[in-house]
Amino acid sequence: MIEIILYITTLLISLFVVGSASDAGFLNSGLTRAFGGLSTQFVSASWLYQYTNLETFLYGCINGQVGIVGYFFIASLSLLIVVWINNLFEYRQAIV
């Protein structure tokens, strides 16, 4: 569950970066876009996993250690991710 949330989040970030770079005239070939996207996802996932305690926090929320507000946080974060994914496909940007 945690892995899925973080994987989707970092995938989203890499899509933001690749899409934005493409709009700005960079990463024109499919190969460079793929490399840029993978690199961004690797770096952002490493950051979230190894240098922050976001994973521990999410585990705590899902395992019920924070009570009902933990589930509320997971629901809020999931909603945010769903909205941004939708925006990315509809408008090519996260926040509209």
Added chain:
Amino acid sequence: MKERVIIAKKQPRVLNPIQFNVLAIILILGLLPFAVALVSNAGSSSNERYETTMPTTPGLIGEYLNDTYWIDNGGDNYTQYYIDQGVTGDQNLDCAYVEDGFCKGYNSTIPPRRSYELAYYGFQYWLPTVSTEMQQSHWDVSPAPYGVGYSGASGDDVFSWHLESKFFEEIDQQKSIDGLRFWMVDEDTVSCNNYAGFTNITFEGRITFNFDNQTRTFENYEFEKTTRFEYSDFDYTHGGFVQSCAIGFIVEFEFSNFEVLSIDQFNGGDWDNTSISLYLENFEREDGLNFADTALPFAGDGFYYLGIEHKSINPQEVGFFVKTGTLILSVIVLGVGLASTPYWDPFRNFFKGGMIE
């Protein structure tokens, strides 16, 4: 005289789609982790001071432990070595190898000794903390009259212990803990200057709380330690304190606020009925040499000192701050989610002028 009036025209702040995406990335990779870190540490009332976890009442000296035992004594089976050296006696040979709490070395599967022989508990003065004397990994098999001396190694896989609730009597009932550390020091002192057995090692740790026939485990702790342990010892011959050295190290487990709450939910602060299983495993030398006969404080045929200390924390206080902080964070994340839709535009309104299409 004509008066000139200059009206400053406010320049609109503008964000383009790329900048809105950058804003989203900053929110996820920057602000969210920092906000979570703040919430995680909210209400941490521990003063970072470790207190003894073991009983300090002198009258308890001599009281025996009866549910403290080796779960695993190294991971390598040295039974044949001791047979070759002429050791006899099934029970002694059997406990040359302990796995999952059972002596499995020889021809039977019996529980390791849980009798008075394992350890006393109560005061010991040798370490700068309360400690007790515990049997080393091959105590059962190697000493006289049965044995012929320590094999020199016990393994590098897993050393683990079940420590009964008597060890944790000094933790305040109804409180939780956010730190637990174990002093492990060989009873024999060695030369601080000339002993060649000191080395740097790495290993992993996990800890399991046992309460009401249920368990809760916290794992993935990694340790880098030197086996050189220095402490002040009283010199009875010449008087005064002198610097002593022994094989030993301190293993420290820190718990996040969520883990503090998890421990509290698990045992309700009933430390009189909570035991702990401690696992240290996957030992390696930092110098890359074969681990083989590397000296460890708890590996041998004699005794070592075990001291346990804890940091206590008020779980109600932690719970209040963490839950309130999480609620605020949830509302903010929900707000950002709604603000990211076309139906509510606080970002666009803030960055007046909107996007450049």
